[in-house]
Amino acid sequence: MSVVTPPQAARRADRAADGARASVAEWLRRPRPPLAPPRWLAILATALGGIALLGIPLVNPSYINLTVTLVMIWTVVGLGLNLLVGFGGQVSLGHSAFFAIGAYAVAVGGELGIPHPATLLVAGMLPFAVGYVIGLPALRLHGLQLGLVTLALAMATPAAIRAFEPLTHGSRGIAIDADPPSWVPLAHDQWIYYLALAAAVVAYLATRRLARGRLGRSFVAVRDAELVAETLGVNVWQTKTRLFATSAAYAGVAGGLYAMLLEFVGPENFNLALSISFVTLIVVGGLATVPGAVLGALFVQYVPTFTSSVSPAATGAAYGVVLIVFAFFLPFGLVGLARGALGKVVDRLPGRRG
Amino acid sequence: MSLLHVDIASAGYGPVTVLHDIAFEVKTSGRLVALGANGAGKTTVLRTISGLTQAQGSITLDGVELVGLTPHRIAAAGVSHVPQGRGTFGDLTVKENLLIGGNRRPWRTVLAEADAWMERFPRLGERSSRPASGLSGGEQQLLAIARALMAAPRLLLLDEPSLGLAPKITTDLFATLDELGRESDTAMLLVEQNAQVALGIAEDALVIESGRITVRGPAADLRDNDDVRRAYLGV
């Protein structure tokens, strides 16, 4: 009987341990836990960083303060967008629209005589509401469709701003007076700097809490296996809408700060390129990482100033190439790279952790 | 002389290993049936042969190594696989389904053979220019088998053709299968849970449990084997 062959399949133990011959590409792609520095290092770094951030606007000329403020504004957008894309797995190419709504909330609110720090609240709440309304149908869409809708949204934003002329003054834009209240002994650039710093710190801490807490875990559960999450009692519908709205609110606050910083808004500030730089930000920093927003913000603020001195095309080329390279080789961005490079060193440092 | 030699240490899906130390042969023009409960790994055996799942080890067809080849190359080497469930192209017409089966052969022959199939099975012929998704379960299974045979394969892999079919239709289908096999000299590796009919048309049989071969022998012997009778024949 030819079928009856003795089980001659040799016991081949040729499956070498995975790690042994892992290629560089695999090493780069591996997900890693956050760095775990000893407590003394964490406290020291936070203290030094805090002092530096508080001191910067007092000793620097206003154009430096301006760029650092922008970094903090981009950080806020990035934190929110990463919540949606990285933790939520829902792509948005349209965050420039929410950024614009926040900016115009401040501008129009100013025209109506509402004091500025108060308009900043509206700048967060209005995009939250709009994001909620958009998020309702958006949760019925999956990946690509949401990408499509938000891309169209980004493309339509400048035109929509122009079309709402009575409110937005169309192409002429709106000038904003964002001087500090009289009881604050700061110049305009310093005032906005501290507002942005406060917003960035609050956003950072809130995002970290969100990402580590129950809500963050339900986001990730919905991202990774919607149906499974649902059977485990996560309300997918609510999770997705809230996520979208929260993410939009971050962009709105950032947009409001942006308007106050530049003291002017016009439709052309909020084009597709802005949305794309937001996406680049989170991809470079690292999807689904919280500190990634800071590194990404530094990238989108300082790389264009450098590349535009090379050629008007260089910024686009740099963003494009970086997006492709990171999507292929560095899915966890610069933060992933830092974790891979420093993880062992940091783990070896002596001291109590917690 | 054996057509197919299977000798694999392991096979599975990514980190999940499903098959362990599977070794068997299929004779030229022979018929082998693999029995097993749900989740035993029967489908995985067929998927491994046709290159849809990764395996460590060796699978040769007429001396040609198949492990590491892409599925379409394995198909070109002479293996036709009718997958579990509806193996038809639902949006393509019945005739197109047949033509696809022969897409690597000379087109004239293929057109003629497709016509011959539709003449032989009027149920297919009548619906030749309608989408295959409109056929009944039994007709779809027949179409899938016809499509696989259109490739003029050396080896036909069939994954639970009886699945979801009424007993009468299953019996007819297996009779047809028996007939077609005799005409074409194609070797068959048939995976089934319906041991009764499957053992009826096979020469040899084996039983897979949890990814390992536990029983093997001539089909007639397995029909008399008490364990097999209890587990797969419901007696």
Added chain:
Amino acid sequence: MLLQQVADGIATGAIYGALALAIVLVYRASRTLNFAQGELALLGAYVSWQLTVWGLPLWAALVLSMAILAALSAAMERTLVRPLVKRHQALPLIIVTLGMMIALNAVIGWAWTYQTKEVPALFGGGALDLGEIAVSRQDIGIAVTVLAVALGLGVLFEFTRMGLRMRAAVSAPESAELSGISTGRTMTIGWAIAGAVGALAGTLIAPELFLHPGMMAPVLIYAFAAATLGGLDSPVGALLGGVAVGVVENLAGSYLPHGSDFKQVVALLIIVIVLLVRPQGMLGRREVVRV
């Protein structure tokens, strides 16, 4: 007046339809959207322009440009898209085609500057008087060309062995592989055809919009709207959707207050409404969510 608007809309709509067709071919091949589709078409327009500057007749330049873009698009599929499709990485795939979109646009700006170029109309100037309405020769030429290409592709898909293989690969990729069809190859061919059709669309629309690096971005959105309307996996739907979008856009531009601004919002509205009301579009297949 209304009839005239409709007639004008049909010609632009044909171009949206052609680009939508490219989007659909890519979607059918790889189940993704190529956000760089518009920039590939733009590159096609620039290559055509460059070749005419070097002395080639426009039709020859167009054919050559279509061939070059077909090769480029196929190369993009092989190197950037296939590995991610294989790993089922949807988000990185979106990021990569987005990256291609920006990078290509930058390369075009760098190579040909940001100044507007004039592209001669393939079908000459002048208009035909058809009673109440006048239609330019170029518009008629565009509509006829796109129709001819669509019919050609229809014949390819319906009546050739390669077309049959491509449809089978879309219908059931695994069964197609098991039937000896290299689905990798059919994917590449799909991308190649998409690249060529895109180059055609770009070259045809360039005389109207004037050739500059920002030319294709709005067109891409209309094409996405057209593809969504027609059904992302339906080539015929893409063409019909294109014409519908072209006509609606033209009417919105002329009859609505703030028309020229509102036009841009039209695409967004079409996409949102279709996805909410009938996500599979007019002629698309309803997609089954896999559990």
